[in-house]
Amino acid sequence: MTASAVGVIGLGAMGRGMAASLRRAGFAVHVHDVRSGAAAAFAAEGGTACDTPADLGARCPVVVCVVVNAAQTEDVLFGQGGLAAAMAPGSVFVMCSTVDPRWSIALEARLVERGLLYLDAPISGGAARAAAGEITMMTSGSQAAYAKAGAVLDAMAARVYRLGDRAGNGSTVKIINQLLAGVHIAAAAEAMALGLRQGVDAAALYEVITHSAGNSWMFENRMAHVLAGDYTPLSAVDIFVKDLGLVLDTARASTHPLPLASTAHQMFMQASSAGHGREDDSAVIKIFPGITLPGAAA
Template sequence: MSQNIGVIGLGAMGRGMAQSLRRAGYTVHVCDVRLEAAQAFAAEGGVAHAHPAALAQHCEVVVSVVVNAAQTEEVLFGPHGAAAAMAAGSVFVMCSTVDPNWSIALEQRLGSLGLQYLDAPISGGSAKAASGEMTMMTSGRPEAYAKVGQALDAMAAKVYQLGDAAGAGSKVKIINQLLAGVHIAAAAEAMALGLREGVAADALYEVITHSAGNSWMFENRMAHVLAGDYTPLSAVDIFVKDLGLVLDTARATKFPLPLSATAHQMFMQASTAGHGREDDSAVIKIFPGITLPASNK
């Protein structure tokens, strides 16, 4: 594979992934809707481009780390889209959380253009993305893996190959998001009850994180609540979207998901109350009659 690789989307995860690729020796071409983000990365050692098409002209592999399917469509097929500029046989690596059926259709659409595709949602958070230790849930054709395998290993500690066609990666990511969303909602409910009952928030956090009721999401997200810091690493509206995808996937086969449905309503309520762009731990703000810890900044 060429040492030139493109990363589109330099948010919490994409920037870290681009940094990991650069550390592995790749020449990393980047673009973002915020031109200043691409220019900042280039200033540290990379190549900034104004739009996806300009980036795609230089790269056999393009990694897309945008929010959703609509943004991915824009990256590929919008004005200055990457698809028309990619050389035949190049690989598009899609890292967003999307409807698995949409991902399957995208593989077929890109295949008709002579392009290869890897369904490759990601998990682990910004810190693990920056250190190259995140998880990738991938599926795609062997010839796509043959071109991108080393790059995937540079970005992730765990690269799971879940099938030889698109769809399986996105299905596993949907299930991961089911658990993540339910765990955050449950963590918020538990902390809210503790506050309502007059338990000191820091004491409750200390006990739970050393007890059987702990979860990674409680430990991570309730630390944000203790700090009174709702700066979005993953926003409330992300889980409005992702749990919506979970429910849509299950609805197609009439499969009941009562906990997912309840958690989705909690994130919907938080979003409607004006917290959609805050950190997803802000779902705790839907509970009445509690006083949340103040910001310690």
């Protein structure tokens, strides 16, 4: 194990770019993914593929985990060939998934019992920014964890927000970001669908809105996918089924009403139940009746 070694587990749309950013920054990057071909492809370009999380953890004092959810993170850490038992005391586990803040707080306690450091560090920005090393990280954790992993975070992100000295705050802020992201996508789809239903040219509507006060980053980004008729999943419908569900669970714990988030969650649920769960999240527009989407077969 060397000080410049860093591990990345999960080479999806975000993790692959984050690993590449670390490699460009001069780190010796070790990777693991459940798809062995993904790890091998990264290693072929420079880096080391590891067969198990434990193999990776034994080599790296800092491990960045970019899997889908808490269940996958649990498996990475504590499943067969798990990471936690192999990491040296004082090593840092950087958790980048969107999870329930209460789960993240509990995970920190479990890792501290094993002599490990933890950063609650969910991410935002999309695949292109991940590849450019320009994501946003919403982090919280101990000063000792920051001291050891700070250079790793800076190599992956344009902005690293330090939100507190213990786990939970990073995940809470990410949950709030996802509330807005999900509501904005749902509202963008509703607006575009209304325009289509009223016979407005979709490209003209997009041009006007993106240069008017009603624009949002999500309208500009996601409705471009609709105009192209391209629902390749950069972020899938089912991600927002999960993430808005976490938003509602978090609010429910404090009896806090979220009427807009609740409606958006139902819209993504409807899209998923109609068979669009693995499509890009802009496919939530497909729940609206009586419209012909750009690129649809005549």
